[in-house]
Amino acid sequence: MKLRAIKFFSPEENVSKTKEAAKEALLPTGYISNSGKLVFPATALRDLGIDPESTKFKIGTQEGKRKIKSVYLVPSASSDQTFSFEKSGRGHVIPLAIILKKGNVNFESEKLIFKISTFDFDQATKGFELAIKTEAPKPEYTGKPRGRKPRV
16 A cells, blocks of 8 residues: 555634634624714723723824725823713714814715724734724615526
8 A cells, every 4th residue: 555645634624714704793883973973882892991981092094095994093191182082872982073074984974884993003002993884785786687597
């Protein structure tokens, strides 16, 4: 019997990939109100471990882009050039209407949501990325049908 090349498996290869997708679906979410405020529900703040009364953030976007697709919040100890939460209803808000309008975000006519994920700003600081998306699903394709015609 000849010796053949055998590929051995590891226990990590036997784990399904759907668990990673489930973690992405569990990201905390919030929305942008039609008055230009970032609205954070109380559950999202609790999941992220943010104390809304004492935490102040530096807020920024990706440099060199015309339209804002993500907003970055970095906790800051100093109080200069920082934004703080305001209590509103059940959650907390950060008013950013002028900044969002300059960044071509159309929050007045469409419902926008954001998913909150964390990133390492530096070794000691964890920041938050708010990825902005529209709540409405993509419209159904109404163009010419492709492929074979159905039997009648």
